[in-house]
Amino acid sequence: MTELYFYHLQRQPLERALPQLLEKSLERGWRVVVQAASGERVDALDAHLWTYRENSFLPHGTVKDSAIGEQPILLTVDDHNPHGAKVRFLIDGVDPPADAADYDRIVLLFDGDDPDAVARARSHWQDAKARGFAITYLQQDAQGRWERKA
Numbered sequence: 153m154t155e156l157y158f159y160h161l162q163r164q165p166l167e168r169a170l171p172q173l174l175e176k177s178l179e180r181g182w183r184v185v186v187q188a189a190s191g192e193r194v195d196a197l198d199a200h201l202w203t204y205r206e207n208s209f210l211p212h213g214t215v216k217d218s219a220i221g222e223q224p225i226l227l228t229v230d231d232h233n234p235h236g237a238k239v240r241f242l243i244d245g246v247d248p249p250a251d252a253a254d255y256d257r258i259v260l261l262f263d264g265d266d267p268d269a270v271a272r273a274r275s276h277w278q279d280a281k282a283r284g285f286a287i288t289y290l291q292q293d294a295q296g297r298w299e300r301k302a
Contacts, residue, residue, distance in 0.1 A: 163292040189244035
């Protein structure tokens with residue numbers, strides 16, 4: 153059964169939270185697709201994941217790369233899955249893909265300070281619940297740690 157995780161960003165920007173979550177995914181041996189709403193965002197994340205921490209980087213590629221099947225993390229704007237990932241991250245208000253049931257986990261990150269993003273997340277929650285997916289909602293505490301709220 154597909155699990156949907158809703159991460160309500162309040163204390164950290166996406167650029168800080170996403171690499172931490174991707175690191176945990178790689179530690180578990182997962183192949184991941186990160187779907188953004190624009191090519192510009194993909195380009196910015198591509199650069200950021202190489203430099204987000206002084207002593208580390210996250211191995212990844214974009215759909216522009218020739219060896220996308222070899223990348224553990226793929227950044228894209230499309231809803232395809234060319235490297236067989238079982239985990240999909242959705243950012244910037246991207247809708248869950250039509251083949252959502254084919255994933256083990258879908259992670260939806262949304263900005264808690266953006267009323268439109270919160271409304272979209274609520275709509276996705278209702279849709280996921282109606283489809284019978286397992287749903288988890290996480291919110292950041294005062295220290296920026298994730299707390300399971302539902």
